[in-house]
Amino acid sequence: MEPLWNGILLGLTLSILTGPILFTLVQTSLEQGFRAGMMLGLGIWTSDALYVLTAFFGISYLLTATNWEGFNLTLGIAGGIILIAVGSRMLVRKPPAMYNFEKAGLRYSSFFRLWLKGFLINSLNPFTFGFWLFFTTVLAAEKYALNSSKVSLFYLGIYGTLILTDSAKIGLAKLIRRWLKPNFILWLRRMAGMALVIFGMALIIRVFVDG
Secondary structure (H helix, E strand, C coil): CHHHHHHHHHHHHHHCCCCHHHHHHHHHHHHHCHHHHHHHHHHHHHHHHHHHHHHHHHHHHHHHHHCCCCHHHHHHHHHHHHHHHHHHHHHHCCCCCCCCCCCCCCCCCCHHHHHHHHHHHHHCCHHHHHHHHHHHHHHHHHHHCCCHHHHHHHHHHHHHHHHHHHHHHHHCHHHHHCCCCHHHHHHHHHHHHHHHHHHHHHHHHHHHHHC
16 A cells, blocks of 8 residues: 555645645635636646546556666656756745735636636646656656556555645635735745755656666
8 A cells, every 4th residue: 555655645745835726726716616616626637637647658658668777767867857947946936926805806607617727727837747747757667667556556646635635725715815825835835846856856866876
């Protein structure tokens, strides 16, 4: 069950990151209600599912095609550089401002438009792309190689945790909003960015040491 728990831990870590997805979930839930928030979430989860399938089948293909000789070095360096770049960007850029709900009137969108909005926001997010197709691929390949059952549990842990935590954010939108103050968001963002930079550096060092 270790792959499942590792996936759950990674999913919990990812769920606390502040960004456009979190703000959009909270904003939609407060403006249009729980069902609208869930429909937006469904679009996000559909996008994540496609990324998971691409990563899962892609890693098996790459590992088989290359026999994993020297490929872990290349992939590890690439994954580390991406993590350092994303983390550095989070350190230097200011977080987005929270929407002013008190001055906003209620507005409603069709469920399809909400689903499409969630799907596009998640699919076109560079961090989402890098996380699923590089970061998790490196971890899954290094830890579980071609063991499809372990890789499946790993991705199941991440994906299931994201669905549960996103659902909690939607249901507790009003409570979460109390914490979305500029200073707290900036502190949380910098902590997450520093963690990504450190992990990226450790990943690069590790592939050289192990290689």
